[in-house]
Amino acid sequence: MLRSGFVTPALDTRWFDPARWNILIGVILFTSFLVINLLRARGRKELYVRPIAGLKALDEAIGRATEMGRSVLYVPGLSDMSEVGTFAAITILYRLAQRVAEMGCDIDVPCYDPVVMTVLDGAVREAYSKVGKPDAFRPGCVHYVSAQQMAYVAAVNGFMLRERPAANIYMGSFYAESLLLAETGAMTGAIQIAGTDKVTQLPFFVCACDYTLLGEELYAASAYLGREPVQLATIIAQDWAKALAAAAVVAALALAALGHTALMQWLGVA
Amino acid sequence: MTWVRRLLAIDRRIIFLLVAAGVILPLLHPLNLPVTVTPRVKAAYEAIDALPAGSKVLISMDFEPDIMAELMPMSVAVIRHCFRKHLQVIAMTLYPAGTGLGERAILQAAKAEGAVKNKDYTWLGYKSGFQVVMIGIGENLRGIYPVDFYGTPLDNIPMMRGVNSYRQMAMVVNLSGSSATDYWIQFAQGRYHAPLVVGCTAVMATDYYPYLSSRQILGLIGGMKGAAEYEALIGTIGDARRGMDAQSLVHLIVVALVIVGNGALFLSKRAGDSGGAATGSMTR
Amino acid sequence: MIGTWIAAILTLCVFSFLYKDNPFYRFAEHLFVGASAGYLLAVQWESVLIPNVWTPLTKGHDLVVLIPLALGLMMLARIWEKGAGIARWSIAFYVGIYSGVAIPGYMQAQIFAQLADAAKPWPAGWAAVSSALVFIGFLTVLAYFFFSLPHRGVHGAGARVGIYFLMVAFGASFGYTVMARVSLLISRVQFLLRDWLHVLPG
């Protein structure tokens, strides 16, 4: 039966929405996991994280591009800052650009979102000067192409066929255009590494690219590339949260089977 | 075994020619194959069908020309269904490029069902901001849309009197090909608890099954097949059903290609050729 | 009529990309980049700069609008080399706002909504088998995504099963998507055959 309507007071004057307790506790718990692991990471030199094939391949890809004297193409995704996948694309490029600067090969970063372009331009300049080669930075390598999905893809596809970069790297939030980019790149024979948080596009990157970072691996990538213990600590915090989430589901199911559905309700109210 | 190796590495362009033939031929000589209605599309149809006459339905057509193929016939079918049930359609879009399409869908449906502007439907047009618009509609519709697409203030439109947020709307229908749907779920349904039906491209549909099973959305129309099913439910033959014949043919071509590819791989393996070194992700 | 001809010729220019890169495709590509950039600028002018900045400032004398205007101009300062330092402030604001939106937003829609759904009691009878499989799939794919544990022993076996679930999920998604892509081609061919060449009924 469809509810006829929902009654909320004309002007809400509450200072806290009790229905959102679970979200608040979730945020507090997660922040505490993060802080605890940051403190633990201070002293430690090396933190174990399992190898991710796609990230090892990044070094090979840049090496190959340098040997062949051809450029690396970095596609930071087709979304703006409201998608956190775009933040991941920024943090990954910052560390990747340092390797590119060290190896001395060229990098091209066509951008979809103008705000992301300004951020990436600054991040790549920072990367070049961090490895002591500020003058090797080629102004214009990070450039705005179009904030229209298919105009962007048309331009990047044209670039791939004409400039023939040796490695195509797709990181960030992608939508239906993912396969059009990846399959065009496959036609040119470049080594292709992709990573996206958009679940719908994972099958296409897995099929068309050589290596693919699945969902959460995109967010772990920048920490992996940086190897700084502080960054790796945030990944361990994510693992703790995953373990807690899995335990909460198991507990809620077990309790519900025994008749107590309190935990299940608590998870659901939002 | 050279023909096997040639088969393994068919030139892409031959595959492209096969796909082109698979689409063009059935459009020129329709096969009219049957359409089976799936539960999720039926749920969307029933959620709208259950609304009493005169209820306000907010329809947000958040798609651009590049995915109008699936969502245009779907929009026309849903809007025609609303007009038949004498529901009052408030239509809008969150995409600048969706303005022309949304208006065309409404005019096509209105012509077919004899609906009248400002009495049976209001076209609000485009407003940028995604979440800002959705939160705005929850707080104060006139703050976001002071006037409709044609510049008429909402207060001068008979059907819009008294309508200023989700509370006065019996249903929100979001037809989208992008993350707009996630935000409609998060804000319109999550924050303001508006009943929500979603229509989306086939590729996105699988990701919204969790939201359907958690009752965050009441129905889900997925892709051209969903649109064809909806056309069948309201008894019309639109572009969706004509396209389904071409779909069947192209799907069979792709399946045949995959089988041929694996057959060639099997033969070449038996002949001792390794069939190319396996590098990279799981499918290599 | 001319419009249909222009659209049809541009459609063929893009299709020519399938054969190989050629001047026709390159023309369509460059026209598209320019036209879409121009269109988006005009849309922003009409739907943001005028209603959210110009009108409140001139008509409503709403001085609060000076803040976003200032942030916008600081972003624009980036055109000059030394302007990047100034632009950093509006980038910080922009990034801060959307990080703030993301934390509760993702916590609710991506985390708690999924957990609530995963914790739903299983239906009786045969459907329980499916729910059990969903539960096992959920845990094993999660096991695959653990970073700080090597894929060895029980955890390794779990991750292995998780990969199988992932592959079935990707296969299902890929197969499911073929239809959506083919429908895009169907509508373009319908445009060429019906609106341009008039060889289709209806």
Added chain:
Amino acid sequence: MRRGPLLVTFLSGVAVAALYFIPHHKAQALNSKLLEWTLVVYAFALILGSLSLWGSHMKKVQNRAEGWGFSLVTLSSLVVITVLGIWKGVGEGTPVGIIYDNINSPLASTMFSLLAFVIASAAFRAFRARSVEATLLLITAIVMMVGRVSIGPLISPHLPGITEWLLDVPNLAAKRAIALGVGLGAVSTALKIILGIEQSYLGRS
């Protein structure tokens, strides 16, 4: 020079995150006001982006670099449509509206339709039974493809049911676990930015 912007990120981030939990109408008004401000910043960033686009193509034309004729096409269409759009608007019936329907729209939907071709070539290339995982991917995709079109039910009445099951069970399970992981990764990334652990977005002039 970074202390100030980092503070702005922290304050605006914490403010908006907190406002999520405060339903007070004044708080929500502030929340939508802050989001509205980002629209204005985006508009100016778009102007900046378009100027950079103009600059890169203009340089190609001035140096008569290879393909400068095509850059002229981009420059002229950019200017014509921006000026016309600002002058006469972009809605249906305006000059830019007509240009949109006959240039932008067909180009966009035709680029999109190329996916029908590349999905076939990708399927042919990737669906090879080379390993257990690849075989699972291949079989599921074929069952899904055949099951979803009108031919499916003719082959076996259970096929549509199987495709639904594939989407309701394995696909749902894997997607839910990935969504949970993405959610945690996103919250972690956003937190790193607000707390200043991740500063690469501030870059260097």
